[in-house]
Amino acid sequence: MPTILRINGFRFFFYSNEHLPIHIHVEKDNKTAKFNLEEIELVKSRGFNASELKEMRKLVSENIAIFKNKWDEYFNN
Numbered sequence: 001m002p003t004i005l006r007i008n009g010f011r012f013f014f015y016s017n018e019h020l021p022i023h024i025h026v027e028k029d030n031k032t033a034k035f036n037l038e039e040i041e042l043v044k045s046r047g048f049n050a051s052e053l054k055e056m057r058k059l060v061s062e063n064i065a066i067f068k069n070k071w072d073e074y075f076n077n
Contacts, residue, residue, distance in 0.1 A: 004070045005063055010056060012063070014071065024067050026056050035060050037067055 005012040010028045023043065026033045031047030033056060040060055045053060060067070 002070070002074060004067055005059075007059060007063075008055065010059065012059070012067065014074070016074075018071075018075065022068060022071050024060060026060075028052070037064060037071075040064065 001013050001015050003011055003013045004024065010026050012024050012026055014023070014025060022037045024035050024037060026035065028048075031045075031052075033045040033048055033053065034043040035041065035056070036043055037060070040057060042053060042057065048056070
């Protein structure tokens with residue numbers, strides 16, 4: 001499960017056996033979330049409050065190129 005980014009206590013990662021659409025998982029403490037990356041969209045969340053989800057969406061938006069590049073490197077090579 002490759003970790004792509006750690007920032008503000010969040011860990012952004014994907015699993016080694018992922019599927020389309022392109023997405024990123026996020027965890028912090030015992031909380032988890034998943035965002036699609038083609039159009040940034042929260043798919044699911046467990047335990048995060050609204051302000052944390054807003055911060056994560058901002059971080060996904062700011063780092064979307066990194067996430068997509070890492071996805072392509074890992075799954076298309």
